[in-house]
Structure formats: structure tokens, C-alpha cells
Amino acid sequence: MTTTTASTRKILMSATALAAAALLAQADARAQGSGQLNVVCSVQDEWCSLISTTFARSAGIKVNVLKRGSGEALAQLIAERSNPKSDVWFGGTGDPHLQAAEQDLTLAYKSPSLAQLHPWAQAQAEQSGWRTVGVYSGPLGFAYNTELLAKKKLPVPRCWKDLLSPALRGEVQVANPASSGTAYTMIATIVQLMGEDKAYDYLKGLHKNVSQYTRSGTGPIKAAARGETTVSISFVHDAPGEQMQGFPIATETPCEGTGAEIGSLSIVKGSRNLENAKKFYEWALTPAAQQLGVAAKQFQLPSNKTTPLDSRIPDFRKIKFIHYDYAKYGQSAERKRLIERWEREVNALPR
Structure with a gap:
């Protein structure tokens, strides 16, 4: 019987290890x-x-x-x-x-x-x-805390123009369009609805009533549900989940027309x-x-x-939608331009 040398054993062990590694690689x-x-x-x-x-x-x-x-x-x-x-x-x-x-x-x-x-x-x-x-x-609209609205004797916001009411000073939350698709949909919707210059005039007026621009698009409706703000600009399909948890939240879609994600x-x-x-x-x-x-x-x-x-x-079927141009407002350059204008002309203003 032939005796296996130490060097031969090492070669065999190396070959076995290589074969095992190859099998593992094939399996992976x-x-x-x-x-x-x-x-x-x-x-x-x-x-x-x-x-x-x-x-x-x-x-x-x-x-x-x-x-x-x-x-x-x-x-x-x-x-x-x-x-x-x-x-x-x-x-x-x-x-x-x-x-x-x-x-x-x-x-x-x-x-x-x-x-x-x-x-x-x-x-x-x-x-x-x-x-x-x-x-x-899902359609863009407004959510509001029914208990806070009644307590503060505020009317239900049914139109974009209603959010400019001085009675809503500090009572509105919306997300930041730089981080939120919801908020960018809002800007693109208002631009298509009003024309760009009038839309930014509107956003400047709205800015006075905004208490906080959140990072997340769902942040404002959660804040409204929990009584941390009275009104949010949100996708209205987010409301039923909050209602299921027992929060006093209701929604409207704007009378002038709205967009959808x-x-x-x-x-x-x-x-x-x-x-x-x-x-x-x-x-x-x-x-x-x-x-x-x-x-x-x-x-x-x-x-x-x-x-x-x-x-x-x-x-x-019960919502008035604008003819939202997804191709145009989905372009990188257009999104960047509109958000930069919002940062420069709206977000930079004091509240």
C-alpha cells in the first residue's frame, strides 16, 4: 500500500476545497x-x-x-x-x-x-x-381634523382658495416637495390649474398658513389625525387607515380640480x-x-x-380632475426647475 505524503495530502485538501468552493459558487x-x-x-x-x-x-x-x-x-x-x-x-x-x-x-x-x-x-x-x-x-386633496375644526369654529376647506383664509394661519401642514412626491404633485397640480406665475403667488399665500413642511408625504395627514395640525394637503386615500385607528379625520377634494399620483x-x-x-x-x-x-x-x-x-x-367618478400632464411634469429638468423656484420664492419667505 502506498503511503500518502504530507505534500500530497495538502494538494488533495486544496483540490477538495476548490471543488467545494466551485459547487458553492454554482449553487449561488x-x-x-x-x-x-x-x-x-x-x-x-x-x-x-x-x-x-x-x-x-x-x-x-x-x-x-x-x-x-x-x-x-x-x-x-x-x-x-x-x-x-x-x-x-x-x-x-x-x-x-x-x-x-x-x-x-x-x-x-x-x-x-x-x-x-x-x-x-x-x-x-x-x-x-x-x-x-x-x-x-390616488387623488390629491385636503384632510382635516373634525374635532379641531369644530372647536376652532373653522369652515371645512373645500377649494384651493379656502386654504388661504387668514383663519388658517399656522393651521396647515404639507410636505416639502424636495423630499416628497406628494408635495411635488401639489405644485405640479396648482401650476397646471392656475398657470405658473399665479400658482407661485398662491403658494406664497399658502406659505403664511403652513406651520411645517414635513419630510414625508404622509406626515401631514398623520399630524392632522392626531390633532397636531388642523388641515393637511395629502392624498385622500391615506385617510381611511387613520379612521380605522379611531382618529377624527375627514377629507375633501378641491372644487377647482385636482391631480392624482x-x-x-x-x-x-x-x-x-x-x-x-x-x-x-x-x-x-x-x-x-x-x-x-x-x-x-x-x-x-x-x-x-x-x-x-x-x-x-x-x-x-365624483372627483373633478385636471388633465395632469404626467409626461411633462415627470421630467427631471421640469421637476428640478419647479422645486428650485419653490425653494427660492416660497420656502425662503418668513412665516
Whole structure:
């Protein structure tokens, strides 16, 4: 029998280690290629959790979720342009998704399910060159604390002009458009409704009544629900979740007309798990997936026309909408210009 020398044993051990490493690398590659999906999620935490766990269970794919606000998600896609770590971006206001499409950060993908969607969702896809699609929509309006309004003997704000009342001095909260898609939607809506110069005159008048510009778009309605402010400018679909917790909150949509967000869905260009990203994309457009919003206490209008609707979802037929130009106001240069003007002419003013 031949005796194995120490040097031979070392060679054999090294070869075994290399083989094991190769097998692990192959297994990891298989997992990356067929068993995983990395989602940047820009909706509320509970909704992110529901979509990830439900899709993972139904598709047999491991889902890794990174929660990011829509502005933060766009910044991440820009930073990772040369080496994307995410496969798909779910939710958040549509403007940053359109900017990602404009900057070639997302992949053109024309879903066979498009015909099942509302026209506004199909238009979002077409305007982006098929690089994003609408998954939900929600109208912009006002929320108010019913108890505070009654206590202070203030009228219900029903129109944009009502928010300029001297009686509301320090009683209004809205988010900062530099960090919030909600607030940028407000500026773009008012500009389209009034014309740009008149819109900024309006925003200067509103500034006198604003107690705080919050970082988050949901911050003002939560403050109104908890009695920290009387009125907020918010997406009105955020109110039912506050009402379910027992807070005295009610909403109106402006009599002159209002805009709406289109929450969107995009596949990241350079996705390492492209087939899984497409599977998720198609699944997210189904009625079953879109009902998870209500399950997470979120009440936007789903984009699939056949999704059963909860009674707490705003009735779009009863709301006066402007013809919101998503293509124009979703452009990076236009957003930057309007926000810079707001910073210079409005936010810099004393209150």
C-alpha cells in the first residue's frame, strides 16, 4: 500500500476545497439566476411585507425587500447604474419612475396584461416607452381634523382658495416637495390649474398658513389625525387607515380640480434576476396582487379594472380632475426647475 505524503495530502485538501468552493459558487449562481428577487419597495411597510411574502410563497422565489421612499429609490438606482443590485422597483409616485425611465435606468417591457388596466395606467406605460406602468392611483386633496375644526369654529376647506383664509394661519401642514412626491404633485397640480406665475403667488399665500413642511408625504395627514395640525394637503386615500385607528379625520377634494399620483412599477435595467422580475411584474398587475393594498390598509385605486374595490377607495367618478400632464411634469429638468423656484420664492419667505 502506498503511503500518502504530507505534500500530497495538502494538494488533495486544496483540490477538495476548490471543488467545494466551485459547487458553492454554482449553487449561488443558480439561486441568483432562478431563485431570488431583489425588490426596492416604495409603499408602506405592511404592504411591502405582504407583496413579498405572498409572491415568494406563490412563486417559490426568495424575495429580498429594501424599503425606500421614491426619491431615495431613484437616488439608489442612479448610484448603482453601473452595477445594479435591485431587480424591480414597486410603488411610489410615478414622477421618479418616469425620471428613471428618462435616464435609462429601467428596462422597456411591454406587458401582455396592459389591456386589463385602466387608461391612466396604460398611458403611464406608453409615455415612459414601456419602462414603467401604473399599479395604483390616488387623488390629491385636503384632510382635516373634525374635532379641531369644530372647536376652532373653522369652515371645512373645500377649494384651493379656502386654504388661504387668514383663519388658517399656522393651521396647515404639507410636505416639502424636495423630499416628497406628494408635495411635488401639489405644485405640479396648482401650476397646471392656475398657470405658473399665479400658482407661485398662491403658494406664497399658502406659505403664511403652513406651520411645517414635513419630510414625508404622509406626515401631514398623520399630524392632522392626531390633532397636531388642523388641515393637511395629502392624498385622500391615506385617510381611511387613520379612521380605522379611531382618529377624527375627514377629507375633501378641491372644487377647482385636482391631480392624482400614479404609483408605478419598473424593472431595473441590468437586473440579475430578469425572468423573476418579469414574473413579479406580471403578478403585481393581477387583481389578486392588487387587493393586497387594502389588506395593508391602503386605499388607492388599483390599476387592473377587474380588481374588486373596497368601499373606502375614493370614487374617481365624483372627483373633478385636471388633465395632469404626467409626461411633462415627470421630467427631471421640469421637476428640478419647479422645486428650485419653490425653494427660492416660497420656502425662503418668513412665516
